[in-house]
Amino acid sequence: MKVLDKIALVLFSSIVLIISVLFCFVIFGWINIDVMALYIKQGFSNPIISNVTLAILVVFILLAIKGIFYTTNTKKNNGTENGILIQGENGKLFISKDTINNIVSGVVKQAEGAQDISSRVLLTKEGTINIDVTLYVSQEVIIKDLSKELQQKIKETIKKSIDIDIKSVNINIKNITRRSC
Numbered sequence: 594m595k596v597l598d599k600i601a602l603v604l605f606s607s608i609v610l611i612i613s614v615l616f617c618f619v620i621f622g623w624i625n626i627d628v629m630a631l632y633i634k635q636g637f638s639n640p641i642i643s644n645v646t647l648a649i650l651v652v653f654i655l656l657a658i659k660g661i662f663y664t665t666n667t668k669k670n671n672g673t674e675n676g677i678l679i680q681g682e683n684g685k686l687f688i689s690k691d692t693i694n695n696i697v698s699g700v701v702k703q704a705e706g707a708q709d710i711s712s713r714v715l716l717t718k719e720g721t722i723n724i725d726v727t728l729y730v731s732q733e734v735i736i737k738d739l740s741k742e743l744q745q746k747i748k749e750t751i752k753k754s755i756d757i758d759i760k761s762v763n764i765n766i767k768n769i770t771r772r773s774c
Contacts, residue, residue, distance in 0.1 A: 601656040608653070674716065677757060688755050690714040696754055697724055700746050706734035707743070708770055721760040729770050740764040 618624040637643045676689035697712040709729040716722060724747060730736060744762040751759055 598660070601660055604653070604656070605660075677716065677722070677755075679755075679757075688757070690716070693722075693724070693751065693755075696751055697726060697747055700750050701726060701728060701743060704739060704743055704746070706731040706739060709767075717760075722757060723761045723763065724759055725763045725765065727765040727767050729768050730766055732769050732771055734769075736766055740766075 615624065615629070619626050619629065637646070676687055676692070679686040679688065693714045694712045697714075698710055701707050701710040701712075707728050707730055711727045713725045713727075714722060715725065726743065726747070730739060743764060747762045748759045751757055
């Protein structure tokens with residue numbers, strides 16, 4: 594959000610709050626509406642006060658129009674929150690999170706003893722990639738060895754496939770399954 598947008602939001606919120614409180618006071622009978630109308634009439638009969646008020650109202654109208662029709666675009670990364678954009682000599686290449694998830698699933702499904710895999714690709718603001726893998730393993734698997742093997746293979750396969758370095762591969766063993774008969 595830009596500074597002007599923040600200022601406009603604070604100003605409008607403050608004005609709406611003040612007007613709402615004043616109307617509540619009038620409705621509850623704490624302020625007499627005739628007295629309030631008298632102060633407003635006296636204020637606007639003064640040319641300086643009415644000109645300043647008019648200028649402030651024009652600025653508020655312009656800010657309101659800007660806020661309604663010309664909102665800022667918060668997607669500064671051109672849609673790369675759903676994947677990775679690689680700039681090459683011949684053009685751009687966009688690799689989606691789903692593609693990376695499919696690569697991870699393929700690697701894990703080849704590992705003996707790994708079952709029911711789900712993965713999640715996390716793209717950080719610094720441009721690094723973390724992968725969280727959740728899976729079930731069979732009872733005879735040595736979890737430490739399987740995890741280390743999967744972490745290495747996932748990093749190597751993604752580096753080989755799409756030439757991207759993975760910062761971390763986090764393995765979460767959800768459960769141990771028994772062998773099917």
